[in-house]
Amino acid sequence: MFLHLFSTTKAQSPHSNITTGSTLYTNSTPNFWPSPSGHFAFGFYPNGNGFKVGIWLIGSPRNTIVWTSNQNDKMLSPGATLFFSTDGRLLLLSSTGQVQSIAKPDQKASVASMLDSGNFVLYDSSWNIIWASFDYPTNTLLVGQKLVPGQVLYSSISETDTSIGNFKLLLQRDGNLNAFPIRNLFDASYVYWSSYTASRTERNLTLNLAADSRVYLSNSFGLSVKNITEGGYPIDAKLLYRATFDVDGILRLYQHQIGIKGSSNSSILWKAIYEEDRCLVKGICGLNSFCTINGADVSCLCPPGFMFVDPKNTNMGCKLNFTARNDCFGNKGNEDYIIFPLPNTVWENNEYDVLHTVSEETCSKDCLEDCHCVVATFKDQMCFKQKLPLRFGKRNSSDRAKALVKIIKSESLPNDDLPTETNVVIKKLGKKFVVVGVVLITFSMIGFLFSGYFIFKHQIWSSKINTRQASPPDVIEEISLRSFTYDQLVIATDNFKEEIGRGGSGKVYKGTLAMNGGQEIAVKKLQKMIEEGESEFRNEMKIIGKTHHKNLVHLIGFCSEGSSRLLVYEFMKNGSLGNLLFNARERPSWNERMRISVEIARGIHYLHEECQTRIIHCDIKPQNILMDESWCAKISDFGLSKLLKTDQTRTFTVARGTRGYVAPEWHKSNGAITVKADIYSFGVLLFEIICCRKNMVLSAPEEEIVLMDWIDRCYVDGELGKVVGEEVVDMEELEKMVKVGLWCVLTEPALRPSMKSVILMLEGTVVTPPPHPPSSYVSV
Missing domain, CATH: 3.50.4.10 (Hepatocyte Growth Factor)
Structure with missing residues (x-):
């Protein structure tokens, strides 16, 4: 019945011309019409157990749906066909024989085309566009597409079901872009996000996405009136941008970096609501939850x-x-x-x-x-x-x-x-029981009060004799940490019997708190404390005690008794990252290593920027990254640089720095040490995580002995695959990780990125630019 005719695009043609009589099928080829570049396609895409008609950005490992025809229609069963009829109509024939129109232009269409912009269009005989998918947006705006006043972007039900979901984004005629739950009639009280771009002088504004990723409102003359995002990202044939109203009711701006063999590296450039504020979305959870x-x-x-x-x-x-x-x-x-x-x-x-x-x-x-x-x-x-x-x-x-x-x-x-x-609320009791109960309770309370008084006096007297050096009450109140006596920790560690680690700052012993139901702990005995120990230790406890982050090892308490200084931490059951990377039978998967890298970066960022007092760790290395029972990475030994003697923060021969991880500025006379020293150490650690080997291996081939230098040469020569051997990894992710590491180990501290920028690059939120030439970084 239908004649299949699918003509490929000539090199000089800007279109993929689809002539009348062309047909697409759900369960045989062709099932889509591609754009000339092959970046976009129009046709059938899988949806649940069936299919839908739409447009998608071709990518690997998965495609990105950017437009859906009749978004809320039921999915199509296998056997459906889509054909461009000889009378110029784009028709959908279901497996049961029902016919539905996909496009309804006012005139007869002669040619159809899937453009490189992601726009599917119909032309009349004079090559005038008479219908375009860009005029009927669903959940996404592409570059060059407009959202006009009164139009709505609808969220999808899920990532795999593109039917209309729970939220809508409406462009009002006053220029405001408002998001609210779809189940409610529009009312200002239900708006959970607004662009606040209402204009008294300009009416009927349109929402646009520019080629440099800028999301903005323009007037009827096409002039920009207000920017919602600043844009300014590269205009490149290999970079595609889209603004999508996502499943969770949040508008996000994405960048797609087109790689080899159709791969697409997606990253978020901007989001209307920050990740930590997602519960502000009204309707994200149902009634009574x-x-x-x-x-x-x-x-x-x-x-x-x-x-x-x-x-x-x-x-x-x-x-x-x-x-x-x-x-x-x-x-x-x-x-x-x-x-x-x-x-x-x-x-x-x-x-x-x-x-x-x-x-x-x-x-x-x-x-x-x-x-x-x-x-x-x-x-x-x-x-x-x-x-x-x-x-x-x-x-x-x-x-x-x-x-x-x-x-x-x-x-x-x-x-x-x-x-x-x-x-x-207790049931009413008889008056007699109440009276008897009150009398008994009263006498019991009097007895307990007298007993407690004498016991308390005895304890105070004993405390004054035996523990005159114990931590003052103000320290305990200010930091909410538990104060242990030395004898308590002797008992908890069985007289410091099991040593589980050591370093320049002291030795670490495993212990158990019987009074806490057998909670396992790690007790660090600090060595080489500063001379005025008590005062300095109290100040540092106030700092460390107020730090709290899921990627920092939790400090339970401390002991400050006489000349003894001990810290009590939660016990990390899975040991250090060093053991996981260098000594495990099987190396962690690539995805696990990427996750661990981001977790460490978040912990360092907290120390640098988010805790009450900025803390420079000074000794970032795999042995100081511990893994909890869920294999979550947690940083240990943070804040101890201020607890130890000054000389320990000035040379790599002792605890405040470890050879191979120390930033070059440590060796400059009178050189100021900043948080950028930790950035350098993190860069070295990142290389070790990528390759699952130590920074320096003397038994390796000569060109591979220093890991940092070897990775740099492989990057410059375009042979990054060598650094992971036979392991199959995402090469674009590998290149991103390596570039981040090379930025971190630059010789000049000012050129190194902040840890916040490192996190954004690792997560793919921002594009990682090529690093400076190799002369900008050195091995230490």
């Missing part, structure tokens, strides 16, 4: 007393697992319930009653006695009693609000999980 950030993932959780509507699809929301009792009003509704507090958790304001200037206890009691109250929110001495359903819940550690959730006692959580602040 709340959103929380869990590492790289967003999780939807149910409050106590609720369960998931669909356990397999947790973002569908939650429902109550109990109903109000019939006798609720008769017994004031408080007999069988307790209050479970959820700190830092809030939902949309939909209160039916508000109590002013009350305590948390009063708020809890009032909710217990109110049959209609299931959840109350307490903040700033105000109590908001809320009605179901609860919407747009989120947990934010910086929010002082606390949700108070009413649950049935019989269905409450196990005792270990109950909060200390839980208010339990």
Whole structure:
């Protein structure tokens, strides 16, 4: 019935001309029409167990869908065909024989074309465009494409299902670009992100994506009015840009670097909402649930007393697992319930009653006695009693609000999980039992008070004699660390029996805290302490005690008794990164090594920029990177440079630097040491992670002895495959990692990137530029 005619593009032709009579199939070739460059394609793409018609950016390991026809239609079964009819219509014939129009131009089409811009167009006989996919955006804007006033970008359901999802991005006629949940009629209160680009002087603005990646609004004359992103990225045939309204309801700007054999290295250049603020997206979780950030993932959780509507699809929301009792009003509704507090958790304001200037206890009691109250929110001495359903819940550690959730006692959580602040309303007891109970409790309390007083006096007297050198109370209060006596740590380590590590700063012993349920610990005995030890140690404890990051080894406590200085850390069960890289039977996978590199970089960035006092580690190396039970990388020995003698931070012959990792500026007389010294050490460490070998191996061939020099030569000669041997890795990722490392080990500290820039390059958020010539870095 249909004549298949597919003509390839001539070299000088700007189009892939598709003539009438051409046909595409779902289960045989051809199933798509490519653009001249081969970067884009139009046709059938897999969607779930079927197919959809759309346009995609061809890439490896997977394609990127940029446009979908009839986005919310059901998927097509195998056997469907798409044909460009002889009367100029683009028609879809399903496997059951139903015919549907894909494009509806006002005139008869003579030729179709898939352009290199990603635009699929139909031409009339005079080569005028009469229909274009660019005029009907779905979730993506490509370079040269416009979003006109009143048009919407819709998020997809998932990465594999491109049907309309939960969010929409609307360009208003006043120039504002607003994102809000799709299930709500447009209302300003539901907007969770806005470009705030409304203009009083310019109306009917259009949203554009420029060739240099700039996202901007232009007026009816095509002139730029407002920039949403600054742009300025390279204009290159091998670089493609797209702005996509993603599954999670966040607008992101992507760069695709086209590589060999169709590979495509994608990176994020800009995002409307930062990763740590993703719970701000209203509707990311369903009714009665709340959103929380869990590492790289967003999780939807149910409050106590609720369960998931669909356990397999947790973002569908939650429902109550109990109903109000019939006798609720008769017994004031408080007999069988307790209050479970959820700190830092809030939902949309939909209160039916508000109590002013009350305590948390009063708020809890009032909710217990109110049959209609299931959840109350307490903040700033105000109590908001809320009605179901609860919407747009989120947990934010910086929010002082606390949700108070009413649950049935019989269905409450196990005792270990109950909060200390839980208010339990006890059933009424007979007056006699109450009187007897009060008398017995009173006498018992008096006895305990007298006993406690004498015991306390005895302990104070003993403490003054035996532990006059113990840490002062102000240190404990300020840093919230546990203060151990020396004898306690002797017992915990069985008299420092099992040594698990050593370095210039001291020896490390394994121990167990019996009073903490057998918690395993690592105890470091510091050596060569500064002369005025007590004062300096107290100051450093205040600094280290306030550091907290998932990629830093957690400090549990300390001992400062007499001349003894000990630090108590959490025990890392999987040893050091050095053992994992150099001594393991099998080297970690490439993806694992990339993850570890980013985790180390994040920990160093925290020390350099985010903790209260900037800390230069001074000794970044594999032995100081420890792996927890989940194989997460954590930095140890941070902050100890200030605890040790000054000479230990000035030469690589002792602890504050290790040969091979020391930055060149350490050897300059009166040279200032900055955080860039750690950047250099990280660069060397990054090379070791890439190759799973030490920086210097004397038994290696002469040209490979110094790892840094060998990698540099391989990079310059275009032979990076040598550095990973026979291991199969993504060559573009390998090149990126190597370039980052070469930037880090530049001789001049000012030329080295900040650790924040290193993270952005490693994650692919920004493109890694070629490093400076090899003369800019040296081996140490």
